[in-house]
Amino acid sequence: MRPCQARLVSRLTAILTCLASAAAIxxxxxxxxxxxxxxxxxxxxxxxxxxxAEGFVPAGWLLExxxxxxxxxxxxxxxVLVLRQNDPANVIKDFEGLGEKPFDTNPxxxxxxxxxxxxxxxxxxxxxxxxxxxxxxxxxDDHFDKESGIALLRDSFQVRLNWWMSAxxxxxxxxxxxFRHRSGRFELIGYDRNATHRGSGDTTSxxxxxxTRKVKRTTGHISRDTQKVRWQTLPQGSAPTLESIxxxxxxxxxx
Numbered sequence: 001m002r003p004c005q006a007r008l009v010s011r012l013t014a015i016l017t018c019l020a021s022a023a024a025i026x027x028x029x030x031x032x033x034x035x036x037x038x039x040x041x042x043x044x045x046x047x048x049x050x051x052x053a054e055g056f057v058p059a060g061w062l063l064e065x066x067x068x069x070x071x072x073x074x075x076x077x078x079x080v081l082v083l084r085q086n087d088p089a090n091v092i093k094d095f096e097g098l099g100e101k102p103f104d105t106n107p108x109x110x111x112x113x114x115x116x117x118x119x120x121x122x123x124x125x126x127x128x129x130x131x132x133x134x135x136x137x138x139x140x141d142d143h144f145d146k147e148s149g150i151a152l153l154r155d156s157f158q159v160r161l162n163w164w165m166s167a168x169x170x171x172x173x174x175x176x177x178x179f180r181h182r183s184g185r186f187e188l189i190g191y192d193r194n195a196t197h198r199g200s201g202d203t204t205s206x207x208x209x210x211x212t213r214k215v216k217r218t219t220g221h222i223s224r225d226t227q228k229v230r231w232q233t234l235p236q237g238s239a240p241t242l243e244s245i246x247x248x249x250x251x252x253x254x255x
Contacts, residue, residue, distance in 0.1 A: 038136055039090050041107050043129050046083075049121045053079055056111055056124065062086045064108065069152035072181050076115040079122055080150055080157050082132065083109040092138075098167050099138025107134040108144065110159065112186070126186060131159060131177070131248040140165045143249060156180040156189060161248050170199045175249070179242050186242040191253050196222065203227075208253055210239040215255050 044058040053066045056079075065082035072078060085106040093102040110131055113122035132144050141164045151158045162174045178190030191208040201223060207216040213234040220227035234255060245251045 038105055046124055046127045048124050051121050053081055065146050065150050067150050067152055072114050073155050078115055079113040081111040103138040105135050108132045130246050133247045133249055139168045170197055172196050188240045
């Protein structure tokens with residue numbers, strides 16, 4: 001082997017060794033998280049009616065978010081609530097590996113209640129345990145921000161989720177769901193996901209308008225102002241409902 005070839009092989013070997021070490025460091029929190037024992041939870045049934053938001057909060061739970069606005073176009077303010085359990089047994093204080101310590105795995109419930117004109121009370125329309133998923137990865141930031149996670153937009157409401165890992169993953173993203181009450185159910189009318197790959201710097205976004213059935217896909221890079229945009233039309237069919245989405249972090253819309 002020539003001296004120049006030997007030097008090249010040596011450099012490539014060193015680079016591959018560094019990459020392998022980095023991968024081991026990045027993946028170690030995932031292995032640790034898989035060893036975590038997440039306490040089991042029994043979700044309570046919420047009250048069917050209440051005079052105020054606090055009336056929907058079960059014992060051992062907290063009212064984390066309360067937003068009000070007219071969601072069923074009757075001129076009266078309705079409620080969108082996020083409840084979170086407050087059980088010390090769901091806080092994991094010590095475990096091996098990287099991540100937030102103590103790690104709070106207390107789950108959340110998303111609830112919607114409409115104001116009833118005749119009774120003057122709020123009637124429960126929705127209680128959902130899955131759209132805002134429970135935290136199970138200590139190396140990931142809390143994916144729900146109580147300051148910006150719920151928003152009202154005309155007669156619709158939005159749920160925003162974020163994904164960021166301090167170690168163990170390259171992709172960071174945020175997803176916004178927009179729902180409207182139609183035909184007795186909460187239909188998805190808007191889906192927006194923006195992602196960045198922290199290794200390559202590539203950016204991707206998907207924006208779906210289920211009312212116009214238009215899909216906008218955008219790709220780019222954090223170092224460039226130019227982006228590529230591609231449009232498509234959704235096939236005919238009914239829009240997903242909030243209950244059919246499941247885990248809001250892993251949902252992939254059909255296009």
